[in-house]
Amino acid sequence: MALDILVIGAGMGGLTAALALQQSGHRVRVVDRVAELRPVGAAISVWSNGVKVLKALGIGDAVEDVSGRMNHMRYMSRDGELLTDFSLQPLYDQVGQRACPIARAALQQLLLEAVGEDNVTLGLACSDYHAGDSGVTARFADGSQRRADLIVIADGTHSKLRERALGRQVDRRYCGYVNWNVRVPASADLAPLDHWVQYVGDHQRVSMMPMSGDAEAPEFYCFFDVPLPAGTPNDPAGYRDELARHFAGWAAPVQRLIERFDPAAMARVEIHDIEPLETLIGPRAAILGDAAHGMAPDLGQGGCQAMEDAWVLARTLDNAAGDIPRALTAYDAARSERVGEIVARARKRAETTHGADPAATQAWYAELADEDGSHIMAGMSKTILGGPLG
Numbered sequence: 001m002a003l004d005i006l007v008i009g010a011g012m013g014g015l016t017a018a019l020a021l022q023q024s025g026h027r028v029r030v031v032d033r034v035a036e037l038r039p040v041g042a043a044i045s046v047w048s049n050g051v052k053v054l055k056a057l058g059i060g061d062a063v064e065d066v067s068g069r070m071n072h073m074r075y076m077s078r079d080g081e082l083l084t085d086f087s088l089q090p091l092y093d094q095v096g097q098r099a100c101p102i103a104r105a106a107l108q109q110l111l112l113e114a115v116g117e118d119n120v121t122l123g124l125a126c127s128d129y130h131a132g133d134s135g136v137t138a139r140f141a142d143g144s145q146r147r148a149d150l151i152v153i154a155d156g157t158h159s160k161l162r163e164r165a166l167g168r169q170v171d172r173r174y175c176g177y178v179n180w181n182v183r184v185p186a187s188a189d190l191a192p193l194d195h196w197v198q199y200v201g202d203h204q205r206v207s208m209m210p211m212s213g214d215a216e217a218p219e220f221y222c223f224f225d226v227p228l229p230a231g232t233p234n235d236p237a238g239y240r241d242e243l244a245r246h247f248a249g250w251a252a253p254v255q256r257l258i259e260r261f262d263p264a265a266m267a268r269v270e271i272h273d274i275e276p277l278e279t280l281i282g283p284r285a286a287i288l289g290d291a292a293h294g295m296a297p298d299l300g301q302g303g304c305q306a307m308e309d310a311w312v313l314a315r316t317l318d319n320a321a322g323d324i325p326r327a328l329t330a331y332d333a334a335r336s337e338r339v340g341e342i343v344a345r346a347r348k349r350a351e352t353t354h355g356a357d358p359a360a361t362q363a364w365y366a367e368l369a370d371e372d373g374s375h376i377m378a379g380m381s382k383t384i385l386g387g388p389l390g
């Protein structure tokens with residue numbers, strides 16, 4: 001049965017949901033408060049579970065075409081000593097799909113085109129909604145209202161609407177570190193062009209990942225992580241000095257990267273997550289993406305889980321033949337435990353990488369020196385194969 005569905009938020013979660021729901025025959029309207037969609041952050045690694053969803057929705061090949069060729073993974077010590085270097089091909093063979101590191105703007109544009117710009121209203125903030133027996137009514141900041149059969153709450157990590165669905169306030173937790181991310185032209189004096197290279201030491205991390213499929217102008221998606229108290233100053237004019245100070249004495253490619261990045265194109269984020277929610281649904285409401293499971297980016301799974309949410313929501317509605325409460329209950333059952341477990345693992349990974357327990361971080365550095373790739377890929381494969389498309 002075709003439903004009227006209102007999706008609040010045109011990030012990768014809301015747009016993927018809109019696409020999946022349209023393809024199931026529903027009438028979908030997406031609303032976002034921003035006048036122009038300009039994703040915060042440089043790029044994103046869509047891991048194989050996310051790519052599988054995008055492929056099933058018909059845009060995976062286009063995503064793959066403009067994403068980076070990340071064929072190997074390498075860890076280095078802060079001093080430039082090789083810890084481990086291995087091919088990711090065994091992982092890709094096992095899970096049946098490569099990962100696609102891609103510019104956020106490119107992913108957003110592909111999703112927007114697939115959903116259809118006419119189906120997206122920008123510059124309209126949803127202030128609240130009310131769910132009743134016959135439908136849901138959303139209220140907007142300009143005083144207008146819109147009725148639907150179902151609302152999809154995809155308004156991101158700071159979501160206000162999830163509080164209406166859950167009937168309680170949800171606080172974000174600081175994960176204890178700051179992340180600076182930026183795109184830079186790829187070059188072999190930074191890292192091999194088909195390697196994801198990470199330098200680790202002092203509870204800090206520097207990452208360079210091939211993110212562009214454009215052979216003429218390849219780029220790296222780069223980031224720096226530094227454990228810091230919450231609320232430190234955020235001034236782009238100071239990024240280069242700040243990072244030069246934090247990474248003084250690190251290997252030459254790290255110094256080159258610090259000299260080369262454009263601070264004006266850089267995003268600086270204090271990393272937060274959200275304690276796993278008790279439920280991802282409310283009456284006539286599905287919570288999805290970061291609104292449902294804001295997580296540390298240390299597994300690269302936040303966006304991928306939003307894509308999985310979108311896929312599962314469409315399938316549960318397909319299977320419920322118009323019975324919305326039944327579909328929502330099935331969505332909650334399929335997603336809550338999986339995303340709760342990934343939020344917890346991402347937090348643990350963040351703690352280990354960033355020195356929450358310094359002995360555990362030292363032990364991890366030692367493990368990396370013994371790693372042949374099999375342990376790291378086993379963890380990734382477990383995450384990927386646990387998704388709805390296997």
Ligand SMILES: Cc1cc2nc3c(=O)[nH]c(=O)nc-3n(C[C@H](O)[C@H](O)[C@H](O)COP(=O)(O)OP(=O)(O)OC[C@H]3O[C@@H](n4cnc5c(N)ncnc54)[C@H](O)[C@@H]3O)c2cc1C
Pocket residue numbers: 008009010011012013014015031032033034041043044045046047050124125126127154155156157159160179181269288289290291297299300301302303304305306
């Ligand atoms: C540093 C970093 C690196 C990351 N790396 C990865 C990675 O490699 N792989 C991965 O899978 N994930 C990664 N993530 C996570 C990923 O970015 C998020 O999970 C993803 O962007 C969430 O998408 P979303 O659509 O749920 O939310 P958002 O992208 O936040 O979109 C929410 C939208 O809702 C709109 N909105 C908010 N309130 C309202 C309102 N009241 N009315 C109307 N519109 C509203 C906003 O304007 C916004 O457009 C990373 C995150 C960070 C911080």
